Amino acid sequence: xxxxxxxxxxxxxxxxxxxxxxxxxxxxxxxxxxxxxxxxxxxxxxxxxxxxxxxxxxxxxxxxxxxxxxxxxxxxxxxxxxxxxxxxxxxxxxxxxxxxxxxxxxxxxxxxxxxxxxxxxxxxxxxxxxxxxxxxxxxxxxxxxxxxxxxxxxxxxxxxxxxxxxxxxxxxxxxxxxxxxxxxxxxxxxxxxxxxxxxxxxxxxxxxxxxxxxxxxxxxxxxxxxxxxxxxxxxxxxxxxxxxxxxxxxxxxxxxxxxxxxx
Amino acid sequence: xxxxxxxxxxxxxxxxxxxxxxxxxxxxxxxxxxxxxxxxxxxxxxxxxxxxxxxxxxxxxxxxxxxxxxxxxxxxxxxxxxxxxxxxxxxxxxxxxxxxxxxxxxxxxxxxxxxxxxxxxxxxxxxxxxxxxxxxxxxxxxxxxxxxxxxxxxxxxxxxxxxxxxxxxxxxxxxxxxxxxxxxxxxxxxxxxxxxxxxxxxxxxxxxxxxxxxxxxxxxxxxxxxxxxxxxxxxxxxxxxxxxxxxxxxxxxxxxxxxxxxxxxxxxxxxxxxxxxxxxxxxxxxxxxxxxxxxxxxxxxxxxxxxxxxxxxxxxxxxxxxxxxxxxxxxxxxxxxxxxxxxxxxxxxxxxxxxxxxxxxxxxxxxxxxxxxxxxxxxxxxxxxxxxxxxxxxxxxxxxxxxxxxxxxxxxxxxxxxxxxxxxxxxxxxxxxxxxxxxxxxxxxx
Numbered sequence: 001x002x003x004x005x006x007x008x009x010x011x012x013x014x015x016x017x018x019x020x021x022x023x024x025x026x027x028x029x030x031x032x033x034x035x036x037x038x039x040x041x042x043x044x045x046x047x048x049x050x051x052x053x054x055x056x057x058x059x060x061x062x063x064x065x066x067x068x069x070x071x072x073x074x075x076x077x078x079x080x081x082x083x084x085x086x087x088x089x090x091x092x093x094x095x096x097x098x099x100x101x102x103x104x105x106x107x108x109x110x111x112x113x114x115x116x117x118x119x120x121x122x123x124x125x126x127x128x129x130x131x132x133x134x135x136x137x138x139x140x141x142x143x144x145x146x147x148x149x150x151x152x153x154x155x156x157x158x159x160x161x162x163x164x165x166x167x168x169x170x171x172x173x174x175x176x177x178x179x180x181x182x183x184x185x186x187x188x189x190x191x192x193x194x195x196x197x198x199x200x201x202x203x204x205x206x207x208x209x210x211x212x213x214x215x216x217x218x219x220x221x222x223x224x225x226x227x228x229x230x231x232x233x234x235x236x237x238x239x240x241x242x243x244x245x246x247x248x249x250x251x252x253x254x255x256x257x258x259x260x261x262x263x
Numbered sequence: 264x265x266x267x268x269x270x271x272x273x274x275x276x277x278x279x280x281x282x283x284x285x286x287x288x289x290x291x292x293x294x295x296x297x298x299x300x301x302x303x304x305x306x307x308x309x310x311x312x313x314x315x316x317x318x319x320x321x322x323x324x325x326x327x328x329x330x331x332x333x334x335x336x337x338x339x340x341x342x343x344x345x346x347x348x349x350x351x352x353x354x355x356x357x358x359x360x361x362x363x364x365x366x367x368x369x370x371x372x373x374x375x376x377x378x379x380x381x382x383x384x385x386x387x388x389x390x391x392x393x394x395x396x397x398x399x400x401x402x403x404x405x406x407x408x409x410x411x412x413x414x415x416x417x418x419x420x421x422x423x424x425x426x427x428x429x430x431x432x433x434x435x436x437x438x439x440x441x442x443x444x445x446x447x448x449x450x451x452x453x454x455x456x457x458x459x460x461x462x463x464x465x466x467x468x469x470x471x472x473x474x475x476x477x478x479x480x481x482x483x484x485x486x487x488x489x490x491x492x493x494x495x496x497x498x499x500x501x502x503x504x505x506x507x508x509x510x511x512x513x514x515x516x517x518x519x520x521x522x523x524x525x526x527x528x529x530x531x532x533x534x535x536x537x538x539x540x541x542x543x544x545x546x547x548x549x550x551x552x553x554x555x556x557x558x559x560x561x562x563x564x565x566x567x568x569x570x571x572x573x574x575x576x577x578x579x580x581x582x583x584x585x586x587x588x589x590x591x592x593x594x595x596x597x598x599x600x601x602x603x604x605x606x607x608x609x610x611x612x613x614x615x616x617x618x619x620x621x622x623x624x625x626x627x628x629x630x631x632x633x634x635x636x637x638x639x640x641x642x643x644x645x646x647x648x649x650x651x652x653x654x655x656x657x658x659x660x661x662x663x664x665x666x667x668x669x670x671x672x673x674x675x676x677x678x679x680x681x682x683x684x685x686x687x688x689x690x691x692x693x694x695x696x697x698x699x700x701x702x703x704x705x706x707x708x709x
Binding site (some may be wrong): 064069070089090093094096097102104106108109110111112113117118121122124125126127151167171 | 520521524528529531532533612614615616617618619620621622623624625700701702705
């Protein structure tokens with residue numbers, strides 16, 4: 001069950017997400033793969049962080065553990081001062097829908113619901129009041145106010161992803177997790193989506209964590225956290241496309257140095 | 264392609280289970296009743312016995328062929344749809360549509376053959392039991408010896424094989440057509456078929472009044488009429504379901520909250536797909552209710568007239584019960600199979616709902632409400648079809664319009680079976696689907 005708020009930091013702190021020694025291993029004892037190996041991470045509220053690393057570096061696992069979609073074997077995950085504890089899936093779902101929003105590469109909109117219905121679905125599921133004006137406002141914020149009654153199959157990929165962002169923001173979550181949000185989009189739609197995510201941080205003070213393999217996407221973030229072999233391998237503030245690409249290219253050699261530096 | 268077909272059966276025997284079961288049960292029924300032809304054909308069987316035996320064999324044998332066809336077609340359609348990924352993979356590796364057709368047809372022929380061979384043993388025993396039944400009720404002389412011979416074997420195997428191959432052919436043709444994007448024509452054909460079934464059904468029910476009251480065959484027109492009406496309603500069910508959900512949106516959402524909200528929107532959009540589930544449900548309810556009540560009315564009428572049942576009456580009674588039994592079993596298989604497939608096909612959708620914040624309980628609630636709406640719709644339409652057959656028959660056979668002497672017990676039992684099959688299958692399947700973590704469930708089809 002979700003415990004009553006157990007404040008990890010003084011009240012009023014601006015820490016949105018904290019991972020403490022998070023470890024996750026897949027497979028059985030003989031051919032175990034360590035996806036995350038004692039990861040510590042602390043992200044302030046109102047930050048836009050990109051998580052990067054080569055395939056198999058554990059970035060998706062990091063996102064899933066941090067977002068409560070998967071359970072770490074060891075370690076703690078604290079969202080907005082409240083620790084996520086192992087419980088029933090129902091308890092975990094309730095924890096997530098209060099504090100966490102998701103954006104996925106494959107949008108994951110429900111094909112049977114309209115744009116407006118998809119957007120307010122998290123509120124409906126949580127049994128909260130749905131305000132028509134608020135829905136319009138949110139969809140206008142992602143530039144889709146004129147598409148409210150359309151079904152997702154009538155929208156382009158970029159439009160679908162913007163609906164997904166509107167849906168992620170509708171509950172005003174503490175953290176929004178985005179897993180390769182631009183992975184299936186053309187460059188122009190990708191830019192629109194990234195600007196929206198950036199705007200939600202800068203204008204509305206949301207916290208966004210985005211997993212990506214694209215340096216262009218990562219350059220929209222305030223900082224980039226690199227991951228290699230399940231461990232943190234450095235951080236880059238105010239990233240540019242070139243700096244990120246450069247860092248990624250040499251990620252393999254720098255793992256050990258960075259570990260010693262104790263990111 | 265045949266090698267590929269055999270290999271795919273050996274690798275994944277599980278997904279052929281429903282097809283095999285349909286073929287097996289169909290073959291058992293066809294062989295059991297055709298063994299009566301063998302028995303009647305032996306030397307020294309008197310005319311009355313021979314007639315009882317051959318009537319049973321002809322009627323049920325015919326039914327059996329149709330049912331094998333429908334059941335195998337239904338299970339294969341589901342099977343082919345579930346394998347759309349594999350089929351498009353084969354297409355992209357260079358398989359021609361004809362080769363894919365041969366693979367699917369080859370698979371179903373092999374499954375049908377296995378089903379038919381497995382059916383021989385049970386059919387030998389079943390035929391013996393059936394003959395005992397006939398002899399006990401006096402419809403067949405006690406001196407008649409049981410024979411399970413060439414007619415039973417050859418008809419059982421050939422009927423099962425032919426029906427399966429034809430069903431596979433239709434299923435794969437529909438699948439490849441769907442891939443090519445042909446849709447409209449089907450809608451019009453469907454409407455035509457639906458109106459045809461309703462018109463012929465109504466006509467068949469009406470001819471009941473032209474029948475001679477004492478004719479044992481008087482039960483046939485209303486019974487067939489009820490089946491056709493049921494099929495017609497089933498074909499129109501998408502339209503009816505959409506309308507019904509429009510009306511019930513408020514109450515369902517009020518009673519079942521977010522689960523009900525999802526149910527209403529899902530079912531309205533998926534109404535056309537749901538008719539595949541509603542068809543067996545409506546036919547089952549209509550058939551079982553109509554036949555059982557008519558038989559009850561008939562038995563009471565004979566009793567009231569002070570006569571004892573003739574051999575012909577008894578034959579009819581036995582046949583009715585057998586036919587209802589067969590239809591019940593087959594509709595149940597079709598219902599469970601199509602519902603199982605339709606529900607497990609939605610793994611991704613359930614995952615998306617969970618990612619949007621639905622608890623497992625809310626997903627189960629949605630599936631449960633859907634099951635309830637399906638059951639209510641199916642039972643209602645099936646009952647209307649049944650009543651349309653029962654009323655004329657009751658008016659003909661007794662002085663009343665309504666079979667007042669018969670309680671609601673039979674109907675309640677029929678409804679109970681329908682509700683149990685629908686709810687247990689959909690909830691059970693959904694529960695299994697929910698064991699996969701939401702993120703993986705969403706990734707499967709991506």
